[in-house]
Amino acid sequence: MTKSANAPVRHATMRERNLAVVLEHVARHQPVTRARLAELTGFTKTTVSNLVALLEGAGLVRDGAPVHEGERGRPGVGVSVRGDGAAGLGLEVNVDYLAACVVDLARQVRYRHVVSADNRGREPGAVLAALSALADEAVAAAAGQGLAVAGAAIALPGLLDREGGVVRHAPNLGWTDVPVAGAPGLAAALPAEYDNEANLAALGELWFGGGARFGDFVHVSGEIGIGAGIVVDGRVFRGAHGFAGELGHLVAEPAGPVCSCGGRGCLEQVAGQEAMLRAAGLPATRPAGGPGGSVGRLVERLEAGDAAALGAVSRAGRALGGALASVVNLIDPDTVVLGGVFSPLAAWVRPPLEEVLAGGPGSLRRGVPPVEVSGLAEGAAVLGAAGLVVERVIADPALLL
Amino acid sequence: MTKSANAPVRHATMRERNLAVVLEHVARHQPVTRARLAELTGFTKTTVSNLVALLEGAGLVRDGAPVHEGERGRPGVGVSVRGDGAAGLGLEVNVDYLAACVVDLARQVRYRHVVSADNRGREPGAVLAALSALADEAVAAAAGQGLAVAGAAIALPGLLDREGGVVRHAPNLGWTDVPVAGAPGLAAALPAEYDNEANLAALGELWFGGGARFGDFVHVSGEIGIGAGIVVDGRVFRGAHGFAGELGHLVAEPAGPVCSCGGRGCLEQVAGQEAMLRAAGLPATRPAGGPGGSVGRLVERLEAGDAAALGAVSRAGRALGGALASVVNLIDPDTVVLGGVFSPLAAWVRPPLEEVLAGGPGSLRRGVPPVEVSGLAEGAAVLGAAGLVVERVIADPALLL
């Protein structure tokens, strides 16, 4: 029930907005002349010069080498986002790892660090302390490259109160009502933001993966649970309370196993990572990721033609296809993107999935959206988190003077 | 893949936006003084005076009787939306009726006309001609009240190409690729807009029903088919191609009857109006609406305790509850609103519906959204259509000079 865009516009508002417009074009077209920016934005050359001067003063962009675009005429100077200016810090808490990464304003990944850890049994406090340490390392590493971290976004696997920074319920982590915002360490000194792992993974896909090519898309992000991030017009669709896209508890098999949510036959119980491993006869223990992890071993068995593995994954694919048919009917995306564990398993998951999906809402629409595979796999959420911070800066550069 | 709000802001943009801000507050607080508008909007009194003068010049608002708000001091003059100024025309084509209505800028319904007609078997051309005649009547009636119709919005039951004004597929009407935009008659002379009946019914609920109270809501609009309109932040969520909210083809009973869409056990085949009537042993012929129609007779039987009727509606309720569990998981609304045929049947549909819904995504979230009943019933879509035109004018009064 957020108030819609109904605010009065004053001169200052105009400036802020236009600064953002120019900065966004600079970030997207990297070394770009003022003249070209004028074409791109529709502003006059004068206005572009003024706005760029302000962005330069704020340390966000910098004049670089001359750029010669046409045949004749004076070359322009290339304006670029400062690689040594502001940066975004992305953090992620997941069931079997912690991760941090730093992304500069040009959306280049400048630092990345993943630590395997079994967070399932640990005290939330200990996990957050470890995360804080990771964040400190990242900020230090960024500083070593001349980057000033402007803020942080933290990806968490579960339902949360984003404003308050509280993890309401993360069943796979065993957390209930854990305040993250009040965590010790450096995180407190930075403006921080909290979001669902699924949402941030979708944003990661948007900014660091197939992004624009996918249009409005639904990114299925299966790790332990199964979530989905819904991207519409370059923004995450969150619903009224931020819980939109909870794919994992759609009913896949009405007569299926009982789920921890109280329902029966939830998608997660059929197509979740643990369910697949169990059905394939593999132990569902950590470490799950990596080529030597559980999923890696599942892939090995699939490649070897193991019947149990093939059956498990095929069943998961069909269940996922059914759930995605509902998603397509309700959300109507341009594309469906398979991420998380489904990315390495795509070769086996996709055929049954597409078969079921095509049979669902078939004739009522002009076909079914294409199902693509994410190339980011498990790193998507941290990237999305860091990218979100960058996005905030680009969307409102006026905050940095 | 619409471009997001990334446009440069000039002085003219600022004006347009601010005119809209003031006009919206005038429409919402009806007779309101300039001083109060200044408080509400945050503008200075000077700016409000200037903006109101422009709106007055455009014929959108008018100075009225003095308003005395405080105890002491000079009374202000009440600014109101002109009831004799611009108005919006809403039109609706449905399976068993045509409808038109006119709404003024204050969102008062000034004219309303519904014509029963079996449009299922008729030529699209004949239906559109009848609609045109209805539109002409409505415009004339509006003119008689001093209202100038500024535009029209047309509600259509099916999937459509909104930009082109083409009905792609309306199974219950038997239409495929029928161009509505090129229809003869008055519609061509007015700026017209086309939208799904479900979307417009949701907007009708927003502006003429429980609206703001519902927050972000999903409005289930069952007539012959079952659609849903998703309202987020006061706007309809349409998805990438405008097909979002197609509730009718979610799978309700996997082993259920085959649907015209090619699927099996679609919600529409269980909880659709015709399916309920059939299961209750009633003929599914028109006229369906009204106390004497098929639905009216179904209500009579329910009130009489007829077992077949009770069973049919209960089954429909459970199916709808299952589908809504998916909706809640994916869309996360504040409220679910039952409209269309489900409105008169709510007393019998809601209990089983809520039972199933509560058992679905229960523990993962803080409860399930409340299920409310629309008071508008079948008139919602036309009202929403007319309201949409009014909304367009209020959102951009600069279009009217």
Next chain:
DNA sequence: CCCCTTTCGTAAACAGCTTGGACTAATTAA
């Protein structure tokens, strides 16, 4: 090699919009 054309960037004057403060108008309380 010189000059003309083309393009880039900036400077100064200009125009549109909101703001701020002063001023007039209308009403109530004393």
Next chain:
DNA sequence: TTAATTAGTCCAAGCTGTTTACGAAAGGGG
């Protein structure tokens, strides 16, 4: 009748993008 209070307007000022003009830096043609 007078003082206090609130509403609305007028006019100067400030901020911001636009227009016009001009100097700077290249390449092409003679």
